[in-house]
Amino acid sequence: MRQIAFNTHISGKFNTELEDLRNSVLTMGGEVEQQLIDTLKAIRLNHSGLAEKVALNDLRINSMEIQIDKECMRIIAKRHPTASDLRLVMIISKAITDIERMGDEIERMARLVTKQKIPNSESVKSSMLSIGEKVVAMMRGTFDAFARQDDNSALEVYDQDNRIDSEYKRLLAYIVKEMESSNESMQDWLEILWALRSLERVGDRCKNICEYVVTLTRGEDIRHTPLENLSQTLENLE
Amino acid sequence: MLKLFDHEHLDLDNLSDDLTAIRVEDLSLQFGNKHVLENISMRIPKHRVTALIGQSGCGKSTLISSFNRMNDLNPQCRYQGQIYIGDRDINNKKQNVSELRTQVGMVFQRPNPFPMSIYENVCYGLKLQGIKVRRQLDDAVERALKDAALWKEVKDRLFESASVLSGGQQQRLVIARALALKPDILLLDEPTSALDPLTTLFIEELIAELKHRCTIIIVTHNMQQAARVSDYTAFLHQGRLIEYSDSDTLFTTPEQKQTEDYITGRYG
Numbered sequence: 001m002r003q004i005a006f007n008t009h010i011s012g013k014f015n016t017e018l019e020d021l022r023n024s025v026l027t028m029g030g031e032v033e034q035q036l037i038d039t040l041k042a043i044r045l046n047h048s049g050l051a052e053k054v055a056l057n058d059l060r061i062n063s064m065e066i067q068i069d070k071e072c073m074r075i076i077a078k079r080h081p082t083a084s085d086l087r088l089v090m091i092i093s094k095a096i097t098d099i100e101r102m103g104d105e106i107e108r109m110a111r112l113v114t115k116q117k118i119p120n121s122e123s124v125k126s127s128m129l130s131i132g133e134k135v136v137a138m139m140r141g142t143f144d145a146f147a148r149q150d151d152n153s154a155l156e157v158y159d160q161d162n163r164i165d166s167e168y169k170r171l172l173a174y175i176v177k178e179m180e181s182s183n184e185s186m187q188d189w190l191e192i193l194w195a196l197r198s199l200e201r202v203g204d205r206c207k208n209i210c211e212y213v214v215t216l217t218r219g220e221d222i223r224h225t226p227l228e229n230l231s232q233t234l235e236n237l238e
Numbered sequence: 239m240l241k242l243f244d245h246e247h248l249d250l251d252n253l254s255d256d257l258t259a260i261r262v263e264d265l266s267l268q269f270g271n272k273h274v275l276e277n278i279s280m281r282i283p284k285h286r287v288t289a290l291i292g293q294s295g296c297g298k299s300t301l302i303s304s305f306n307r308m309n310d311l312n313p314q315c316r317y318q319g320q321i322y323i324g325d326r327d328i329n330n331k332k333q334n335v336s337e338l339r340t341q342v343g344m345v346f347q348r349p350n351p352f353p354m355s356i357y358e359n360v361c362y363g364l365k366l367q368g369i370k371v372r373r374q375l376d377d378a379v380e381r382a383l384k385d386a387a388l389w390k391e392v393k394d395r396l397f398e399s400a401s402v403l404s405g406g407q408q409q410r411l412v413i414a415r416a417l418a419l420k421p422d423i424l425l426l427d428e429p430t431s432a433l434d435p436l437t438t439l440f441i442e443e444l445i446a447e448l449k450h451r452c453t454i455i456i457v458t459h460n461m462q463q464a465a466r467v468s469d470y471t472a473f474l475h476q477g478r479l480i481e482y483s484d485s486d487t488l489f490t491t492p493e494q495k496q497t498e499d500y501i502t503g504r505y506g
Binding site: 010011012013020024027028059060063064067068071073074077078079080 | 239240241242243245439440442443446462465466485486489490
């Protein structure tokens with residue numbers, strides 16, 4: 001684990017600014033994580049009031065993205081960060097785009113409840129919730145890895161996405177079978193498929209943030225590196 | 239909506255008198271026939287760092303020197319307009335200039351310690367004011383050196399010559415000399431241009447600390463330094479004030495094209 005001390009600059013104010021910036025990402029991440037927890041609860045309980053609250057709260061997350069982006073620009077213009085400081089500001093600017101999109105995906109899932117399109121099939125619903133719980137765990141792991149600059153944990157989280165993808169594909173195959181024998185309209189099934197797709201996309205966004213953690217700590221961009229080459233790439237950096 | 243960051247941006251056009259350290263009203267200045275400043279009006283906020291930027295000859299050093307009447311040393315200097323500190327127009331001929339320079343300290347580009355001991359340098363101004371009690375002088379020297387972040391480095395050699403100090407230490411000594419007089423305003427004219435980059439960062443950090451004690455106005459050629467240290471920035475061009483705003487705005491989204499061109503290096 002490679003820790004970068006962001007609080008050792010001569011300028012105490014710069015230390016504070018970077019700490020505030022990092023904390024703001026965790027605040028935003030925590031909000032989005034809670035949004036997903038609330039959405040899953042709303043699906044489980046068919047609670048449209050809670051789902052409505054999730055949809056409304058997305059505006060808060062959008063506002064956070066704008067504020068953090070502005071702060072990144074301010075720090076670049078005023079502090080001229082270099083090396084690990086520059087990487088931190090740049091990856092935060094990217095990460096918040098991913099977090100904001102997670103918020104959008106979660107809002108789409110919450111709409112399933114407000115539109116009363118929750119799957120009638122208990123097995124589809126429980127599989128969806130099960131994937132949802134895994135995505136929540138993945139989000140938590142992602143933001144922990146970011147907070148602790150723990151690239152090993154980031155890579156473990158990265159790996160979780162593959163398991164979520166497999167479960168998602170199995171559920172899709174199951175739904176296709178269900179559709180054939182179900183009375184639900186095609187439109188309803190499409191809503192469910194889109195919601196599931198959103199859930200899976202949240203996992204992908206977490207994976208992106210894990211890649212940024214590695215960029216921050218090791219200075220290496222591992223995006224688009226095939227999984228089978230990843231361990232070799234990282235070993236070369238040791 | 240949740241506010242994640244809290245950056246103060248005072249409305250400089252409508253700054254109240256109690257928040258204003260210096261109020262400049264329609265100031266024009268010329269040396270002989272050469273117009274150096276033209277119709278400058280601005281309010282400089284108290285206990286903040288304000289940077290004056292612009293290319294050589296734009297009038298920024300002349301403007302900062304107007305705040306403690308240093309331009310009076312040039313017999314060809316003529317000026318119009320008012321500069322208020324509190325409710326007093328310092329351009330008034332009745333203004334006691336020595337008193338003004340006690341209230342408005344100044345530090346120049348090159349460290350200029352006097353050829354005497356570290357201790358004598360710091361208490362020089364106090365002795366001129368007639369303070370002779372040793373205990374009082376000792377306390378003042380210690381306080382000023384602590385405020386200038388130099389005490390730990392020199393406390394065991396206060397009576398050695400100031401000339402043995404490094405450049406960065408000499409500049410902090412000069413700042414301590416100014417601080418010993420407890421100025422309300424400290425003018426810094428290119429205070430780090432003769433120093434190495436690391437020492438520069440230490441002086442900048444000192445500036446950030448000192449603003450809690452007095453108002454700071456800094457002239458700098460180094461735009462990055464202006465961006466780093468200042469809360470507010472004024473851009474001057476050919477003696478005119480082109481743009482004056484909080485530094486966050488000026489360095490990210492300046493209003494005037496001339497400012498944009500200058501800070502992005504498109505100045506031709």
